[in-house]
Structures are given as C-alpha cells and as structure tokens.
Amino acid sequence: MDAHEILQKVRNGEVSVEEAEGFFRRQPFEELEYAKLDTHRKMRSGFAEVIYCSGKADQHLIHIFGRIYREEGEVLGTRASEMQYQILKEHFPETVYDPVSRIIKIERDGKRRVGSIAVCTAGTADIPVAEEAAQTAEFFGSHVERVYDVGVSGLHRLLSRLEVIQSANCVVAVAGMEGALASVLGGMVDKPVIAVPTSVGYGANLHGISALLTMINSCANGIAVVNIDNGYGAGYLATQINRMGVKAHE
Known part of the structure; x- marks a missing residue:
C-alpha cells in the first residue's frame, strides 16, 4: 500500500x-x-x-x-x-x-488508463523498443495510441494518422537508420516529442549513434532525446508529461 x-x-x-x-x-x-x-x-x-x-x-x-x-x-x-x-x-x-x-x-485488473500518448515508429524493426515504451506507459496508467511504420520514406503514411498524433499529450518517436522521424513530428505537433534512437540500421548507423546524433541536432523545437533503445525511459517520461496534461484538463 x-x-x-x-x-x-x-x-x-x-x-x-x-x-x-x-x-x-x-x-x-x-x-x-x-x-x-x-x-x-x-x-x-x-x-x-x-x-x-x-x-x-x-x-x-x-x-x-x-x-x-x-x-x-x-x-x-x-x-x-x-x-x-x-x-x-x-x-x-x-x-x-x-x-x-x-x-x-x-498487473492489477481493471486499471484505468487516462490521457493519451502517441508512440510512433519509423519502421516495423523499431517496434520492440516502441513496445517497451508503450507498455511501460500503460502499466503506469496512461492511454497509448500506437502509430507504427510511418517513417520518412513515405510521409503520406504519417499524415494519415496526424489527427491522432496531434491530439496526444505527448509523442514518442522511435527511429533507427538516420532517425529523421523525430524532427518531422517535432514540426507538426504542439506537444513535447520524446525521441528514441534505435540500433536498427546498416553499418554507418553505428548501432544507433547516427540516429542519436540526428535527434540531438534536430532543428525542430520541443524534442528531448533518451538513450539508444531506451524505450522504458521514454515511456516513463511520457507518462510524467501525460499526467501533467491530464491534471491541466481536470
């Protein structure tokens, strides 16, 4: 207790x-x-x-x-x-x-999940890290919308889910390769974006370092970056932001 x-x-x-x-x-x-x-x-x-x-x-x-x-x-x-x-x-x-x-x-039965966090991935290979973030947030009482496989190689896929993403209290952007998804989302929403670089990619990805550097150097505002493959850290931080959003609307 x-x-x-x-x-x-x-x-x-x-x-x-x-x-x-x-x-x-x-x-x-x-x-x-x-x-x-x-x-x-x-x-x-x-x-x-x-x-x-x-x-x-x-x-x-x-x-x-x-x-x-x-x-x-x-x-x-x-x-x-x-x-x-x-x-x-x-x-x-x-x-x-x-x-x-x-x-x-x-987990306790019948847990109430409040607010909204959008967890987005660039590709399907990023889903394991994204699920760590999403399930962490859900465990701590947040409602999560999953928006998977919406990377920059096909922006029409992302635009088709933009209303859901923009309505969330917080956005988690999970991406490997060049890690550009966080920058794109940062320019489209008025809520904080938590960028999660993943180790997905070929040799020059350097096990996620290239995505990490892209996200840290983003020209878009409102982006915070967690460690490579750190879905748990992103889910935790997103829950803190979501709780503040819920309180603000009570």
Whole structure:
C-alpha cells in the first residue's frame, strides 16, 4: 500500500492510527544484502521501483520480483528473457511476458488508463523498443495510441494518422537508420516529442549513434532525446508529461 491508501484506510477505520504510524516510521528502503529495495519511491515520485532483469541472478530476481509484488500489488520488469519468465512463472503463475518488448509483469485488473500518448515508429524493426515504451506507459496508467511504420520514406503514411498524433499529450518517436522521424513530428505537433534512437540500421548507423546524433541536432523545437533503445525511459517520461496534461484538463 502507498501513503494515500494508508490514509484512506485510517479515515475509513480499516487501519488503526498505530498501524499507520508504523508504516510511516519504516526506513525508506528494504535491505536485502544484495539489493536495497526503494519501497518509498512511489511516495516520492509517483512511480514504484521497476526491475531491470537482464544480468540478474535467478534467486535475486525471484526475491526482488516477489517483494515488489507483495508491496505494490503489481510489478514491472524490463529486458527479461524467456528463461527468466519461465522461472518467475513457476513462483508467480499470474506473471505475463511479452517476447517482443521483453516486458514481464503482474498487473492489477481493471486499471484505468487516462490521457493519451502517441508512440510512433519509423519502421516495423523499431517496434520492440516502441513496445517497451508503450507498455511501460500503460502499466503506469496512461492511454497509448500506437502509430507504427510511418517513417520518412513515405510521409503520406504519417499524415494519415496526424489527427491522432496531434491530439496526444505527448509523442514518442522511435527511429533507427538516420532517425529523421523525430524532427518531422517535432514540426507538426504542439506537444513535447520524446525521441528514441534505435540500433536498427546498416553499418554507418553505428548501432544507433547516427540516429542519436540526428535527434540531438534536430532543428525542430520541443524534442528531448533518451538513450539508444531506451524505450522504458521514454515511456516513463511520457507518462510524467501525460499526467501533467491530464491534471491541466481536470
């Protein structure tokens, strides 16, 4: 439970003042020796801790995954492998895995998703990174519109979805190769554009560096750039912007 839920339960008589006091007296992290779980992160930032699964020892991942699940009632992991999914599913049967985005999660049923984020890709090869962004944003309560395969080699495809893109509170532009999609979108919308360079491309793409440099040097205004293939970071930032957009219209 987070602080808001605790206070609501105190008001409703479901939790005593003493129990609530114990919750607020807890240290802001849980010591696991090999990890320090940031149990107060959601209270501070509005987002619970997310697990970066790649490279974690199996037992560490099982323990961390389960501990966050018990604390929050749901849990999100990124860059998970099929093997890690099989291991976690043995302990938590409700675990869901998407092999495209490599997102692994247990999510609350009936979650309300608000606002609008447009996640756009230049090509279909960029979809794994885009899905990491989209599913991260959805996990954190944002409504996502997917606009895929609208790269600059065929601008008519992008223009056909322009109304959906322009109505969003935030736009995520995912592109490899030369990374021009972010600049095009930046000149067409009045909302922030989060550019995500991907490592998709031939040799001179330099595993995403060429797209990264194009996006950083964009002549269009209102573009922020995250790291190469960092769909999670884009989805997180897009959710922050979307939440502000929702609040502004309340």
